[in-house]
Amino acid sequence: MQEGNKLIISVLGHDKVGIIAKISTVLADNQINILDISQTILQGFFTMVMVVDVSNSKIDVAELRNILREKGKEMNLEITVQHEDVFKFMHRI
């Protein structure tokens, strides 16, 4: 299996000031580069999806997931972190 370095971060919840700022700070602090970002309000819900590159990061996926989950609790948001392979495998042959 090819070890990919990209993760997909998704954020769901009520819209408020500073969501992107707080999450990107966590990423910057851990040397994680944001490659792409998309954000919409879907049925009243704030929905953001980020593609990030973790090749220079010192923390692993599980650790990042924990940090963001904590951050999510503070802001009342649901944040998930997943490996790109999951999406590639599930949706493309």
Place this chain on the structure above:
Amino acid sequence: MSFATFSITKDEILETVNMISTENLDIRTITMGINIQDSRRETGEKTAKQIYEKIVRQANDLVKVGDNIEKEYGIPIINKRISVTPVALIGNGFNKDDMLKLGFALDKAAQEVGVNFIGGFSALVHKGFTNGDLALIDAIPQILDEGERVCSSINIGNTKSGINMDAVYRMGKIIKETAEQTGDRDGLGCAKLVVFCNAVEDNPFMAGAFHGPGEPESTINIGISGPGVVLNAVKKHPELDLGGLANIIKNTAFKITRTGELVGRVASERLGVPFGIVDLSLAPTPAIGDSVADILEAMGLGKVGTHGSTAALALLNDAVKKGGAMASSYVGGLSGAFIPVSEDAGMIDAVLQGSLTIDKLEAMTCVCSVGLDMIAIPGDTPAHTISAIIADEAAIGMINRKTTAVRIIPAPGKNVGDWVEFGGLLGRAPIIKLNDFSPEKFINRQGRIPAPIQALNN
């Protein structure tokens, strides 16, 4: 809209996230199959030692690798398990005491490597018994009582050789004995014992998993899950006709299976063990929203068990197989929808409300993947009645060239209206009513039901 750096759309990403976070998509099990035939030594004790050492050596990293994949990919992997060569093959020539030693070696090894179940305390007796088979069968009640993690299965028939009714007769008694030995736990031992017709060699699901004699030295088999994901897909389309609905289920099964294939390939590479198969089964749990019964009801049945249930299940089962077969190169195991009673909240409810009876369950097993599974019956049910239930189910498998099985629990001291409680994934079940008329004389005839003719099939 799609990301420039990544060819997946946002909708697809959110769909995946939703499948995992709210629809209970998980990998139900990573099962490592291990051939233990080379562990045979001259005594039971020495053989047990070899078996223990081989399993611990081979599966040492299984739980760790599974946990790491779960963390990295963010997909829950519920169980890590082991299946081994049917013990009766390795232990032929040994007596019951020796078989017990081999069984306890399995239990100890499972505990050492941290898997919750180990399957393979098994015998294949579809055409007749060896002395080893008989010794193993005699040891079943004690091993399922005292061994915590060992699971047992016996194949008593298949389409090519017919049904060994001597074995059916014997297994009725063994199930009773196992229930009585574990009577303080509602007959829990019987939840770890499966009687098969047309058993498959690469099934990753307990209690019926074993590493068949045709399998390689070791393999990684994956059992997928996801009734919740299919349920939500069905719920979203109340307007579709059944052809359209089958298509929706196929698409969903495809996605679920791809996830299984990904996990299987990664696990296989990291463990240095070849990837075997993905088992496309929808395996329910007692958790709300993780029920096969709920899918059938979302298709439009007032309650599972009513008229139309068999047709709905046939559609579901076939669509899951079609979608899954497209998603993975190697599909095997039991592949289909499981309809256990105690492990499915919707099935439990249907029994309670009087919609689902043993007769309808039997009819539904003609089109599902396994058979009469996790059904609690009155504790005073005679052994020959249990044998007759096994014979009926085996006949369905034999004639229709499919796998069928019976995992039934005659709960000691309990009767219709009472409950059995196993906790965890094994769940809870109301005692179901059986037919009171006796099949004793039929079962007492024993012998072998001849294999069916393969031409003139109807």
